Amino acid sequence: MRLAVLTGEHYITGDEACAEGALAAGCTFFGGYPITPATEIAEHMSKCLPEIGGTFIQMEDEIAAMASILGASWAGVKSMTSTSGPGFSLMMENIGLAVCTETPCVVVNVQRGGPSTGLPTMGAQGDMMQARWGSHGHYEIIALAASSAQEMFSQTITAFNLAEKYRTPVILLADEVIGHMSEKVIIPEASEIKTVSRPKPQGEKEGFRPFQPGENGVAPMPSAGDGYKIHVTGLTHDERGYPVMTVEAQAQMVERIVKKIQNNRDDIIKTESYSLDDAEIILVSYGISARTSLAAMNQARALGMKVGFLKLLTIWPFAEEKVRALATKARAFITVEINYGQIHLEVMRSVAGKAECHLVGHAGGTVITPEQVLERIKELY
Amino acid sequence: MAEKLNKLPKVTEYFCDEDQFSPGNACCPGCIMELNLRLVSKIMGKDSILLGTPGCSAPTIHGQNDRAWHKHSYYACVMTGVASSATGLARYYKKAGIDATIVCHTGDGCAQDIGIQTISGAAERNENIIYICYDNEGYMNTGVQRSSATPYGAATSTTPVGLKSIGKTTNSKNMPMIMAMHDIPYVATATLSHLEDYAKKLTKAKEMVKQGFVYLHVFCPCTVGWKVKPDSSITVCRAAVQSNYFPLWEVGNGAYRITQPVAKPKPINEMLKLIGKFNHLKDQEISVLQQQSDNRFSILQALCSIRA
Numbered sequence: 001m002r003l004a005v006l007t008g009e010h011y012i013t014g015d016e017a018c019a020e021g022a023l024a025a026g027c028t029f030f031g032g033y034p035i036t037p038a039t040e041i042a043e044h045m046s047k048c049l050p051e052i053g054g055t056f057i058q059m060e061d062e063i064a065a066m067a068s069i070l071g072a073s074w075a076g077v078k079s080m081t082s083t084s085g086p087g088f089s090l091m092m093e094n095i096g097l098a099v100c101t102e103t104p105c106v107v108v109n110v111q112r113g114g115p116s117t118g119l120p121t122m123g124a125q126g127d128m129m130q131a132r133w134g135s136h137g138h139y140e141i142i143a144l145a146a147s148s149a150q151e152m153f154s155q156t157i158t159a160f161n162l163a164e165k166y167r168t169p170v171i172l173l174a175d176e177v178i179g180h181m182s183e184k185v186i187i188p189e190a191s192e193i194k195t196v197s198r199p200k201p202q203g204e205k206e207g208f209r210p211f212q213p214g215e216n217g218v219a220p221m222p223s224a225g226d227g228y229k230i231h232v233t234g235l236t237h238d239e240r241g242y243p244v245m246t247v248e249a250q251a252q253m254v255e256r257i258v259k260k261i262q263n264n265r266d267d268i269i270k271t272e273s274y275s276l277d278d279a280e281i282i283l284v285s286y287g288i289s290a291r292t293s294l295a296a297m298n299q300a301r302a303l304g305m306k307v308g309f310l311k312l313l314t315i316w317p318f319a320e321e322k323v324r325a326l327a328t329k330a331r332a333f334i335t336v337e338i339n340y341g342q343i344h345l346e347v348m349r350s351v352a353g354k355a356e357c358h359l360v361g362h363a364g365g366t367v368i369t370p371e372q373v374l375e376r377i378k379e380l381y
Numbered sequence: 382m383a384e385k386l387n388k389l390p391k392v393t394e395y396f397c398d399e400d401q402f403s404p405g406n407a408c409c410p411g412c413i414m415e416l417n418l419r420l421v422s423k424i425m426g427k428d429s430i431l432l433g434t435p436g437c438s439a440p441t442i443h444g445q446n447d448r449a450w451h452k453h454s455y456y457a458c459v460m461t462g463v464a465s466s467a468t469g470l471a472r473y474y475k476k477a478g479i480d481a482t483i484v485c486h487t488g489d490g491c492a493q494d495i496g497i498q499t500i501s502g503a504a505e506r507n508e509n510i511i512y513i514c515y516d517n518e519g520y521m522n523t524g525v526q527r528s529s530a531t532p533y534g535a536a537t538s539t540t541p542v543g544l545k546s547i548g549k550t551t552n553s554k555n556m557p558m559i560m561a562m563h564d565i566p567y568v569a570t571a572t573l574s575h576l577e578d579y580a581k582k583l584t585k586a587k588e589m590v591k592q593g594f595v596y597l598h599v600f601c602p603c604t605v606g607w608k609v610k611p612d613s614s615i616t617v618c619r620a621a622v623q624s625n626y627f628p629l630w631e632v633g634n635g636a637y638r639i640t641q642p643v644a645k646p647k648p649i650n651e652m653l654k655l656i657g658k659f660n661h662l663k664d665q666e667i668s669v670l671q672q673q674s675d676n677r678f679s680i681l682q683a684l685c686s687i688r689a
Contacts, residue, residue, distance in 0.1 A: 033495070034520045034523040034526040035523065036523055039523050039524055039526065039538075042526070042539060043524070043526070043539055046538070046541060058539045060495060061460075061461065061495035062495075086435075090461065116459070117435050117439075117457070120435065
């Protein structure tokens with residue numbers, strides 16, 4: 001038997017660190033399906049969850065995996081799944097249902113080369129926009145990134161906390177390199193780990209409205225069986241949860257779902273700044289490419305070039321205010337990502353012509369090297 | 382057509398034909414998927430199109446070189462769409478009057494779990510497709526996870542064995558019987574220890590697919606995932622048949638028949654002893670597996686007796 005929080009120093013893979021983060025965050029339900037390079041998360045959960053009294057289920061496909069964690073969430077537990085590209089595509093309809101029904105859950109996408117089956121065992125960062133817009137309709141989503149095994153641990157906890165706080169699915173975008181890389185991970189004492197649980201309704205059960213927002217725009221969430229009348233549907237619904245097929249109800253519901261994220265951007269968006277104060281050129285990156293970027297920045301600084309680095313811990317909502325502010329001081333941005341320009345487009349949008357925007361990226365299958373980034377810095381400097 | 386089926390050539394005659402499946406693959410030592418595919422492709426002949434999915438065949442065969450499948454057209458579909466993609470091909474060729482055999486070849490994870498919706502749909506529509514499921518009782522390519530074909534008690538990486546865990550706690554899905562209940566023209570089970578039997582069924586499949594959907598369920602031990610000695614995979618196949626764990630049967634147009642009856646079935650434990658993934662099982666758990674196997678066989682016998 002083991003404790004949920006495995007306090008101590010460990011030498012584990014990013015995938016295992018992700019599973020440990022989930023357990024530390026209070027996850028007690030995992031529904032998954034094997035897929036490279038995320039399988040190790042499911043395998044680790046299959047061993048550990050039963051030991052802490054949780055539930056691990058291998059479902060028949062990713063559609064079922066995603067649907068199962070929504071059911072578990074409405075039963076009142078913190079739930080998650082993990083997958084990679086093809087499975088992420090299959091999960092999209094249910095991710096939309098989670099958004100619409102404001103169901104907290106965590107989806108980990110350990111990205112591999114795509115499109116389609118692509119490069120199952122080789123890393124990429126090509127699902128960034130899919131995480132943002134993959135399900136149909138207009139909505140907001142929270143997506144995080146991790147650039148080390150340690151961050152796989154901590155960002156998984158953050159993902160659960162944000163999911164619970166804002167009653168929304170949260171996506172953790174990792175990549176094959178981070179998922180499969182073994183590194184030292186320090187797991188603190190359980191008392192030092194901050195965990196958040198969904199707001200629960202108080203008071204009268206009669207007339208309770210499960211989608212009536214509280215102070216931060218988020219409605220308290222009862223579990224099935226708590227005694228509250230619950231009607232959960234992916235149809236456009238009012239605060240009671242019942243379908244209302246009108247233009248007004250659609251506007252009211254979508255606006256609530258969008259604004260509960262948008263109005264709390266300051267709380268949700270996290271970045272790390274490296275040598276930005278005097279930077280003439282700013283690197284913007286996340287995931288494994290963040291480590292490339294940090295190395296490139298250090299090499300450039302050693303050569304006397306004023307280069308800074310903005311690391312994105314939160315991908316969605318995008319840190320546009322931060323980038324916009326930096327654009328008034330720096331003369332160029334270089335987005336470093338393993339695709340042909342997805343977050344690069346967001347940087348361009350946020351910079352809005354106030355500085356040059358460049359991309360160092362490729363189609364996937366390997367990491368970007370610091371030398372490739374440094375070369376571009378030298379060209380621009 | 383019955384007359385024609387009675388005059389089937391022997392399996393050795395097929396092996397005199399040109400090999401449609403060429404050397405040069407990266408299967409694990411002792412893997413019998415290559416033997417399976419060689420037999421399938423020989424009997425299906427040149428005018429066939431093979432469809433598969435991500436799975437063992439991806440990294441070991443069509444991912445390794447351009448030789449193994451170079452005499453066939455091969456379409457690697459997504460796991461949720463094999464029988465549907467095959468439908469597109471089959472419908473077009475039928476409409477165009479082109480005599481081509483459409484053969485789907487996937488593992489049990491695709492056939493029984495993620496792809497069962499499309500197989501069931503194609504079977505109900507009675508598409509002119511041969512679907513061959515090579516059943517290695519789990520997701521071997523991604524590192525030995527359980528599937529709905531994984532039997533009770535088997536150790537996999539997602540049904541780990543521990544102090545309180547015996548491995549998988551539920552029975553496997555009886556997929557060939559599920560397909561038989563679709564009332565399609567032909568369903569059969571086969572394995573690589575009985576090549577003559579398998580060859581006859583493949584030949585029948587090639588004929589019966591002209592009437593509609595055909596499903597073949599092939600028992601294919603995985604030496605790595607099952608912890609079987611590389612030289613023992615055929616032995617395991619034979620033991621599965623001789624214990625009635627995997628009986629060889631067929632059903633064509635409603636008539637069930639055991640094609641390789643076993644006079645004195647051996648206890649299932651004779652087979653389990655050859656397979657590492659069952660090493661941890663105690664007598665009580667073995668008897669559960671024996672009971673499940675017996676139950677399934679008695680259902681099969683009952684169905685065979687209806688015809689009689």
